Amino acid sequence: MKIFSPATVANVSCGFDVLGFCLESIGDEMVIRKTDEKGIRITKIEGFDLPFEAEKNVAGVSALALMEAAKPNCGFEIEIYKNIKPGSGVGSSSASAVGSVFGINELLGRPFDKTQLTNFAMKGEALASQCEHADNIAPAIFGGFTLVKSVTPLEVLQLPTPANLFAVIIHPQIEIKTSEARSILPKQIDLQKAITQWSNVGSLVHALHTSDYGLLSRSLSDVVVEPYRKQLIPHFDDLRESALKNGALGCGISGSGPSVFSLCHGRETAKNVARAIKTLFSKTDIPFEMYLSRINTEGIKVIG
Ligand SMILES: Nc1ncnc2c1ncn2[C@@H]1O[C@H](COP(=O)(O)OP(=O)(O)O)[C@@H](O)[C@H]1O
Numbered sequence: 001m002k003i004f005s006p007a008t009v010a011n012v013s014c015g016f017d018v019l020g021f022c023l024e025s026i027g028d029e030m031v032i033r034k035t036d037e038k039g040i041r042i043t044k045i046e047g048f049d050l051p052f053e054a055e056k057n058v059a060g061v062s063a064l065a066l067m068e069a070a071k072p073n074c075g076f077e078i079e080i081y082k083n084i085k086p087g088s089g090v091g092s093s094s095a096s097a098v099g100s101v102f103g104i105n106e107l108l109g110r111p112f113d114k115t116q117l118t119n120f121a122m123k124g125e126a127l128a129s130q131c132e133h134a135d136n137i138a139p140a141i142f143g144g145f146t147l148v149k150s151v152t153p154l155e156v157l158q159l160p161t162p163a164n165l166f167a168v169i170i171h172p173q174i175e176i177k178t179s180e181a182r183s184i185l186p187k188q189i190d191l192q193k194a195i196t197q198w199s200n201v202g203s204l205v206h207a208l209h210t211s212d213y214g215l216l217s218r219s220l221s222d223v224v225v226e227p228y229r230k231q232l233i234p235h236f237d238d239l240r241e242s243a244l245k246n247g248a249l250g251c252g253i254s255g256s257g258p259s260v261f262s263l264c265h266g267r268e269t270a271k272n273v274a275r276a277i278k279t280l281f282s283k284t285d286i287p288f289e290m291y292l293s294r295i296n297t298e299g300i301k302v303i304g
């Protein structure tokens, strides 16, 4: 069985560790097969150099978590065709973690629901980021925008996706490991900043429910995490200014970076934003890649 496992944008500015959305035009492919031999074997990895041992690859760790619960009378082999660069900030590790559990669940006749799959995939994600967070996994599994209400017990809310939303992603070719980008964050935050942040999360959720693009734009701001992490991302303030000047609803760090996302209403606006950002970044000496993607409301899917 062949799977498309999508890239995702976690945090969505104000929702550190809770909000995320799913992308349509970037993702990994994975092939999963049943085997007579029990256990999980990763037999092929193309695209990037990643460990083949199941216990060291997020796809293997999440699959083993599912196997422990399902105790099937067979094993599985996994091929990973990676398009999402590890450490890029668009959920590379979570695409693998989600792909293996989704594929195995399909082959077993779907014994588990989406929330249970999210739980298994979180075990894999924890290997990469050294903490259990589901803000990439949930949108990859559920599609569209998601909010992780709590991790223990796990509760995921699927939020509505207003029409005609596009994301422009710029990926400066430097690697920022999620675990490192987490280690620079403060353990406590100022009350005034907390008030601003939870007001933004609440209004962003309301904007998604009411397709209020103006409110969505005014809510896409992060006063808690971005001030620390933006120092790791070259030209972040210029990028943001250029995206907003060219009509983006908002612009922020994608996941833990270094990718930066701009959320746009309409493909034409997204193209303008992409053009402006490209012109700006071309003047630097940092290589980069860019993507323009519709928000993917379907999530992970079988493609063959
Ligand atoms: N199947 C996999 N896909 C991506 N990264 C993996 C995988 N298995 C293990 N890893 C490790 O996870 C880390 C990348 O994860 P992370 O820092 O969270 O990046 P991203 O933001 O792209 O998910 C790297 O150290 C990588 O070696």
Ligand SMILES: N[C@@H](CCOP(=O)(O)O)C(=O)O
Pocket: 008, 010, 011, 016, 017, 018, 088, 089, 090, 091, 092, 093, 129, 133, 135, 136, 178, 181, 182, 254, 255, 256, 257
């Ligand atoms: N909430 C996490 C999200 C990490 O996303 P990734 O795509 O960089 O793995 C965080 O911000 O640490």
